[in-house]
Amino acid sequence: MDILRTEKMTKSFGGVIANKELSITIPQGKITALIGPNGSGKTTFINVVTGVFPLTSGKVFFKDLDISSMDSSKISRMGIARTFQKIRLFENLSVVENVLVARKSFYKSGPISVVLNTPGYRKEEKENFEKAMELLSLVGLEKYAYDSPTGMAYGLRRCLEIARALALEPTLLFLDEPAAGMTRDEFKVIMDMMILLKERGITTLLVEHTMDFIKAVADWVYVLNFGQVISKGLFTDIERDPLVLKAYLGEE
């Protein structure tokens, strides 16, 4: 069963075609990796599917529902969460508040209950706070809950962004280069987390350059170059594909 399917999805920026008639399927409950040289359209793929950029043509189906023209926030509420290649945290909020922002769609209280500070609203606030703290402890950040994320180490900021994405209770998670700029110890943490998420039934699409990482976690790999799929399969097959080697290393 496929959780996400794109049909001839194209995205062009003026004359530059970043994604050219991409037809990609992401199997449910697995870790799929999307690799390719810089500028091959990996991040654009995530941005188009999550509604950050409108697509030029083609269609995107999430659980057989057409989400091609949906608003980014609605797509997120349907259960597609993501992190960003360049970390985007809310610097003016504390660590736990960053996670709580992504819990907003689980609140039922309207502005009147908020202003009256009703018991129902207070209960909701408490439940969501506990959920946020639980996610922070999953990524090992509970002791920083009330700190500002601004001064935190790069690896911790990355973990916070993942905790925030998980706060949406997603069924599909996009991780855009989670291991970039991380030390080996740090990305071991992320790797373990991804395996844990897989056990919990969350499907992951991973964009990554670190081949050891992909080899260790990915069930299925797509290779992009110039916005098109040039190869797909198990990592062991991809590794030896001459087209892939050519895209990465160039021709002799």
Next chain:
Amino acid sequence: MKKLLFLVVAAAAIIIFPIVDRNMYHLYLMNRALIHAILASGLVFLTGFAGQISLGQAGFYAIGAYSSAYVTTKLGAPIIIGIIAGIAFSVLAGFLLSIPSFKLKAFFLSLVTIAFGQIVWILVINLTPITGGPYGFFGIPFYSVGKQMLSFEQVFWLLGAVLIFCIYIMYRIKHSHFGRAMLAMNDDDVATASCGISTKKLKIAAFGFSAGLAGLAGGLYAHLAGFLSPEPFTFFESSNFVAMAVVGGLRHMSGGVVGGVGLTLLPEFLRFGGWENYYLMVTSLIVIIIIIFIPVGIGPLLENLVRRVFRLKRSNTKTL
């Protein structure tokens, strides 16, 4: 409750002021100051919390003032109905003005809001059957209970209560899931949308709320002054309101109150004999100096002073 200490101190000051200072002109100025504080608080909400800009608040102020004046004078409704009508029309206009903010940011959004303020101002001047145009709108009823007119002191307490009520609502919203979403949008709207939050709805709500406060301020002003002319609704006033919010502290609950009261009273302190021509210039100079040297605003400094006096923990000036 400790976080609301600032409100308690403000409430105490509002109760005591007319008892200590019996000067009628001072009281009139303070009434104006409280009205400006309500309006500037709306801008703190819109700009400091939600990250949107409005250089057209005088437009909402005018809509609130003239709506309330018309509904009470021409239609004979009680003042409270007039003010509610003023708020309603301003909120509707606020919803409309939020639409350009879906696409536009910063500089471009501020141009649209300036244009909005100008449109309202031109309507005020030209819709003479409704607004009285440049000749003014006369005979607006003063605050009263039954047939008994309120004294200036009582009006001051009434305005103070309205201001504190507004700040309390803002405080509650800021510390809720709505407030967090707004602060998040202020930082990064793409990331906010990726958290499942509709930034369009938030922008509509933020513009509506700040327009509502400006409309409320307008209605309160109309019944205080008893007479409306187009002057208080010019672009100059809109930028003055922004200056109040910035000087007070854009990101702080107390910012609108401190800035609104401070910048209303500041020119009065500078009226030295023989220097009348320069006091407005000096006021502007002081505003510039504060913005450069105290960019967080005067509000958080005062909040910390209050906390120190009551021996409470100092707040983090960045995130309160």
